[in-house]
Amino acid sequence: MQRISLVKLAHDFIGKILHSGDIAIDATLGNGYDTAFLMSQVGLSGKVYGFDTQPKAIDATAVKLGEQTCVTLIHASHAEMSANIPVHLHGKIRACMFNLGYLPGGDKRMTTQVESTLAALNSISKILAEDGIITIIAYPSHQGGAQEMVQVKNWCEQLDARQYTFKTVYSDEYNSTAPQLFVVCKAQALHNLLSLRSLIIPSTKGHIMSEFSNVSVVKKANVYFGGNVSSRTIRFADGSLKTLGFMLPGEYTFNTADKELMEIIDGELEVLLPDSEQWQPIKGGEAFDVPANAQFTVKVSTATDYCCSFLK
């Protein structure tokens, strides 16, 4: 089953925020791929600070990047982040990436730990710029990873909602052992820029199931917009509901009661999500989600087949 690349998504989010001359932190250097990405964003006029507790990771990153004045590699726990970042840069960190777990190709027992991860998250939340972003990729399948993922999610949930928005992206929402990406964003302006409350999830083709077993189907069709949009409701054994529907070309505005995940099976449309002023193109194999009690509009250009899941 193809999974969404959470690293690529994290880079996409950060890429919208982090620019030339900015300051960023790679909280988990590993083999330096994320550092290289952050460096390419900030350029020679910016600065990247990278942390890792393993000398092997520091060396791998140093070899990967070569001599660079815009990068400082720090052999210390990310829990010590604040103490290692010059005080005059506190409040100016534009982006911070956490890619938790173990060093790929290294000792799998040497993983990030809940206590230091949470300490580092508390640190970065104090020194992040007003328009900064934090991404955290958590892997539940290694020893202690599931607990770490839950704790990271709890940390995100306890953030002051007046200051922060966070979004969880599942690489495979049907598999509890699949990694998750948490995107934490400061400042209202960024919420709009990223449309964080309603996120386009690319390349989900692999995780859209091709059939559902053991479901009951409501005989009567749901018919909207004079029949231009219609669907059938299917009920799962656990009581959850989805609709399988079809939209003819046209423009339609929908209201949501529950949070919805709209998977486009085939076809093409543009969507205007709540809190966004930009139409976004969506095609078969992609998906987007919409919060509860919101409104979204689609402009359908070719006959479009969809599956809508109602999420509690």
Ligand SMILES: C[S@@+](CC[C@H](N)C(=O)[O-])C[C@H]1O[C@@H](n2cnc3c(N)ncnc32)[C@H](O)[C@@H]1O
């Ligand atoms: C999944 S890897 C990171 C991958 C990396 N970002 C890349 O692009 O290759 C996780 C890394 O976190 C490091 N790590 C574990 N505990 C840490 C801590 N307390 N502070 C900083 N790094 C830590 C591990 O040594 C490992 O290299």
